[in-house]
Amino acid sequence: MTRVLNAFNHPATLLVLLGLAIGFPFVAGNEYQVYVMALAFVWAIAVYGLNIITGYCGQLNLAHGGFFAIGAYAVAILTADHGWNFWAAFAMAGVFGALFGLIVGAVSLRLKEHYFAIFTLCVGFIIYMLLDKWEALTHGPLGIISIAPPDGFGVVDFTQTRPFYYLVLGCLCAAVFFTRRLSNSLLGRTFRAIRISDDLAQSLGINLMRNKILAFVISTVYAALAGGLYSGVVRFIGPDIGNFMHTFDMIAYLLVGGIGTLMGPVIGTLIITWLTQAVQSLEEYRMIVFGPLLVVLVIFFPKGIAGSFQAWRARRNATARVSNETGRTPPSQADTSETAQPSATTSASAPTGHGTRGHSNA
Amino acid sequence: MLEINGLTKQYGGLTAVDNVTTSFERGAINAIIGPNGAGKTTFFNLVAGAARPTAGEIRFEGNDIAGMAPDAIARAGIARTFQTTMLFEESSVLDNLIIGHRLRTGSRLWDVLLHTPRHRRAEAACRDKAAEVLDFVGLSAIGDRMIADTSQEERKRIAFALALATEPKIVLLDEPAGGVNPGETDGLVALIHKMVKHDITVCLIEHKMDMIMSIADRIVVLDHGAKIADGPPNEIRNDPAVIEAYLGAEHAEA
Amino acid sequence: MDALLQQLLNGLTLGSIYGLVALGLTLVYGILHVPNFAHGALYMIGAYVAYYVAGELGASYWLAMIAAAIIVAALAVACERLVFHPLRHAPPIHDKIAAIGLLLFFEAVVQMYWGADFRRLEAPSSSIFYFAGLTLPAQRVLIIVAAFALMGALHLYLKKTLAGSTIIAMAQNREGAFLVGINANRVAMMTFAISGALAAVASTLFAPINLVYPAMGHLVLLKAFVIIILGGMGSIPGAIVGGLIIGFAEALGGFYISGDYKDIIAFALLVAILSIKPTGLFSQGVR
Numbered sequence: 001m002t003r004v005l006n007a008f009n010h011p012a013t014l015l016v017l018l019g020l021a022i023g024f025p026f027v028a029g030n031e032y033q034v035y036v037m038a039l040a041f042v043w044a045i046a047v048y049g050l051n052i053i054t055g056y057c058g059q060l061n062l063a064h065g066g067f068f069a070i071g072a073y074a075v076a077i078l079t080a081d082h083g084w085n086f087w088a089a090f091a092m093a094g095v096f097g098a099l100f101g102l103i104v105g106a107v108s109l110r111l112k113e114h115y116f117a118i119f120t121l122c123v124g125f126i127i128y129m130l131l132d133k134w135e136a137l138t139h140g141p142l143g144i145i146s147i148a149p150p151d152g153f154g155v156v157d158f159t160q161t162r163p164f165y166y167l168v169l170g171c172l173c174a175a176v177f178f179t180r181r182l183s184n185s186l187l188g189r190t191f192r193a194i195r196i197s198d199d200l201a202q203s204l205g206i207n208l209m210r211n212k213i214l215a216f217v218i219s220t221v222y223a224a225l226a227g228g229l230y231s232g233v234v235r236f237i238g239p240d241i242g243n244f245m246h247t248f249d250m251i252a253y254l255l256v257g258g259i260g261t262l263m264g265p266v267i268g269t270l271i272i273t274w275l276t277q278a279v280q281s282l283e284e285y286r287m288i289v290f291g292p293l294l295v296v297l298v299i300f301f302p303k304g305i306a307g308s309f310q311a312w313r314a315r316r317n318a319t320a321r322v323s324n325e326t327g328r329t330p331p332s333q334a335d336t337s338e339t340a341q342p343s344a345t346t347s348a349s350a351p352t353g354h355g356t357r358g359h360s361n362a
Numbered sequence: 363m364l365e366i367n368g369l370t371k372q373y374g375g376l377t378a379v380d381n382v383t384t385s386f387e388r389g390a391i392n393a394i395i396g397p398n399g400a401g402k403t404t405f406f407n408l409v410a411g412a413a414r415p416t417a418g419e420i421r422f423e424g425n426d427i428a429g430m431a432p433d434a435i436a437r438a439g440i441a442r443t444f445q446t447t448m449l450f451e452e453s454s455v456l457d458n459l460i461i462g463h464r465l466r467t468g469s470r471l472w473d474v475l476l477h478t479p480r481h482r483r484a485e486a487a488c489r490d491k492a493a494e495v496l497d498f499v500g501l502s503a504i505g506d507r508m509i510a511d512t513s514q515e516e517r518k519r520i521a522f523a524l525a526l527a528t529e530p531k532i533v534l535l536d537e538p539a540g541g542v543n544p545g546e547t548d549g550l551v552a553l554i555h556k557m558v559k560h561d562i563t564v565c566l567i568e569h570k571m572d573m574i575m576s577i578a579d580r581i582v583v584l585d586h587g588a589k590i591a592d593g594p595p596n597e598i599r600n601d602p603a604v605i606e607a608y609l610g611a612e613h614a615e616a
Numbered sequence: 617m618d619a620l621l622q623q624l625l626n627g628l629t630l631g632s633i634y635g636l637v638a639l640g641l642t643l644v645y646g647i648l649h650v651p652n653f654a655h656g657a658l659y660m661i662g663a664y665v666a667y668y669v670a671g672e673l674g675a676s677y678w679l680a681m682i683a684a685a686i687i688v689a690a691l692a693v694a695c696e697r698l699v700f701h702p703l704r705h706a707p708p709i710h711d712k713i714a715a716i717g718l719l720l721f722f723e724a725v726v727q728m729y730w731g732a733d734f735r736r737l738e739a740p741s742s743s744i745f746y747f748a749g750l751t752l753p754a755q756r757v758l759i760i761v762a763a764f765a766l767m768g769a770l771h772l773y774l775k776k777t778l779a780g781s782t783i784i785a786m787a788q789n790r791e792g793a794f795l796v797g798i799n800a801n802r803v804a805m806m807t808f809a810i811s812g813a814l815a816a817v818a819s820t821l822f823a824p825i826n827l828v829y830p831a832m833g834h835l836v837l838l839k840a841f842v843i844i845i846l847g848g849m850g851s852i853p854g855a856i857v858g859g860l861i862i863g864f865a866e867a868l869g870g871f872y873i874s875g876d877y878k879d880i881i882a883f884a885l886l887v888a889i890l891s892i893k894p895t896g897l898f899s900q901g902v903r
Binding site for chain 2 (some may be wrong): 190200314315
């Protein structure tokens with residue numbers, strides 16, 4: 001039963017989506033569309049990070065764009081100013097993401113709800129200010145040009161759009177894969193227990209700080225690595241990448257797709273990216289549409305696309321189940337003990353149903 | 363097994379729990395009663411570590427646990443339920459219980475990402491435990507049901523199950539029969555007796571006097587944060603201080 | 617010595633503005649427990665309304681200020697009715713996200729209409745007073761006087777009038793307020809109206825010194841948040857004292873340490889304080 005309601009997370013669905021993504025460059029009208037798609041994938045990876053701390057763990061991190069910027073600048077500075085190779089710089093971006101995540105998390109996660117959101121908003125702003133003002137390191141408002149592209153392997157040349165597209169796609173798949181593992185695991189359940197209630201989680205023996213910091217650091221590593229890829233594809237960055245608009249963009253992607261769901265980040269990112277592309281004039285004033293969209297979503301559709309779909313399937317299944325139950329009264333003991341002890345085959349898909357809900361109204 | 367000595371909690375100038383000394387015996391059903399605002403829930407919070415005592419000690423199996431973090435206290439073997447338990451509304455009953463046993467397992471981030479045997483064992487242990495406690499509280503039949511579709515009484519049982527999944531030596535139940543009708547209350551009483559039979563000490567806060575008087579082995583009465591009586595039900599029933607406290611409270615409210 | 621006094625005066629000016637903005641933010645937080653991220657946008661819109669009325673319609677500065685206060689108050693009430701009221705029982709991150717949505721929307725609308733250019737709102741008087749070696753531009757004097765007059769008026773309103781005391785009652789005890797029959801909807805609307813008007817007046821006062829542009833609310837909003845965290849979320853005296861602390865810290869820090877990084881001072885202070893005391897400086901452990 002759980003298998004049905006996890007249509008979005010089922011390996012078969014994921015493989016179909018992957019197939020579509022692999023085929024995309026061949027059906028795309030031009031290179032530009034492939035480039036747009038690659039950029040959307042980069043953002044989606046960062047949104048996966050946001051999903052872990054905000055969607056699963058319930059802490060609204062408003063510095064997420066700042067960590068993206070840290071990753072982007074790490075790659076930019078190391079390759080352009082210090083002559084590092086892209087891959088080494090990319091790895092360092094992840095290390096910086098983890099390091100800064102650890103430091104910021106250790107302070108900010110002691111704060112609850114509003115305090116945490118406001119604090120991280122300020123952290124995001126400090127990061128932006130430093131990028132803008134610390135000219136010796138970041139070149140200030142001029143930004144950094146001549147960022148090294150990812151080094152190719154043999155005939156694969158990542159300065160060309162298609163190979164880069166597949167590189168980013170590979171990274172996105174890794175992000176989805178790890179998120180899926182996490183979501184299905186006891187760790188994912190731990191994060192969600194914290195989202196429901198700090199008190200409940202602690203009463204179950206969960207160490208709040210350790211787990212929140214873990215979720216936070218995982219999310220900042222995602223963001224920083226995505227930022228690193230961004231530098232590799234755009235190859236020019238300025239302090240504007242640290243503007244908190246980018247954090248808000250990512251929140252919009254996450255909400256549209258479905259907060260706390262496995263496929264929500266990629267669905268939301270792709271939909272909004274292509275909608276924005278479809279209405280070119282929207283780019284600059286996209287917030288006239290996004291702003292009210294965010295408001296309408298949280299009021300009327302807080303689960304987003306993936307979340308609403310899953311809730312609908314879950315409800316339909318539950319109704320079917322109840323009518324089944326009433327059909328054969330009383331439920332036999334043998335039947336229940338079978339469901340209570342999950343076999344190896346169902347354990348892969350069973351827990352995802354748990355993990356991929358949007359915010360319940362509890 | 364739980365000895366409390368001079369336990370005090372002050373918020374600003376307000377004393378919520380005032381120098382309470384008592385002890386709870388292994389294998390007994392202990393009840394804490396008192397008028398509204400007597401400090402019962404604060405008392406639980408202190409024992410469970412959700413609030414830090416201003417003074418006093420809490421000895422659990424000989425060790426002072428006062429001021430320890432709630433998660434450490436849970437690992438030491440004290441579980442609690444809340445007046446209202448928040449659960450994942452849209453996932454199944456069984457699914458909600460799996461996390462309850464995590465504290466007894468050890469698996470780290472790398473185990474999760476690499477799907478090591480250790481993590482698989484931990485998962486299996488949690489699932490088995492979830493099924494076991496679900497069976498214990500008599501809800502095996504609805505393990506697949508969405509939480510949103512469960513009744514108030516079923517939720518109470520699920521909350522018990524979640525607490526039991528942590529393998530506690532003592533459980534603190536905050537209004538276990540609150541919002542549940544009299545017929546269902548009997549079922550919950552039977553479940554509480556079953557816990558005791560399985561060597562789990564029970565400590566509960568309840569407003570339903572009939573229920574308390576029938577199941578408690580021992581009752582501690584709090585009023586304005588201070589202990590005013592402590593003893594078996596028939597003693598408490600006739601204690602003038604207790605009658606005074608309850609009547610006084612009623613007069614004040616009227 | 618004169619330089620120090622001059623900086624203290626600048627700090628007082630800044631602190632007055634920050635205090636007004638933080639007051640509105642803290643009132644709304646006290647009633648609804650929502651950190652209203654859209655408050656910075658209300659501040660910005662106030663300046664644009666004043667700019668439009670005074671600069672484009674040619675009305676007087678004072679009329680522009682009144683118009684800004686009324687329009688922004690109405691806008692704030694509309695936000696409460698249409699957005700925050702429906703979300704009052706939603707999970708805690710939803711109202712914050714909605715507030716961010718409002719912020720982005722307002723900014724985009726203003727930018728579409730007026731563009732991203734910097735605009736100047738003329739001060740009602742350009743005279744400059746000289747006093748004991750200090751330079752006192754009239755607008756700075758006006759800011760300080762007006763801000764403290766407004767704070768005094770607000771204090772009287774909250775303490776001496778029935779309507780004001782319902783706000784205090786609800787901020788202190790929601791359930792109790794319902795029991796004694798306070799109309800929660802009316803109090804919420806009133807609070808938003810006051811907070812919007814305060815923001816509009818603050819920005820109209822500050823605009824002649826600091827220019828008018830769509831992103832002008834960002835820093836002010838962030839600093840107002842720092843202030844109310846410093847002063848205790850929901851505390852009225854805390855907002856005023858916190859505003860002055862940040863104002864002085866910025867003026868002195870900007871002068872003696874680094875002008876480039878003066879905007880970071882407030883946040884550095886926040887980080888330092890929250891690292892030591894996660895519930896803020898003056899919080900009393902409740903909530």
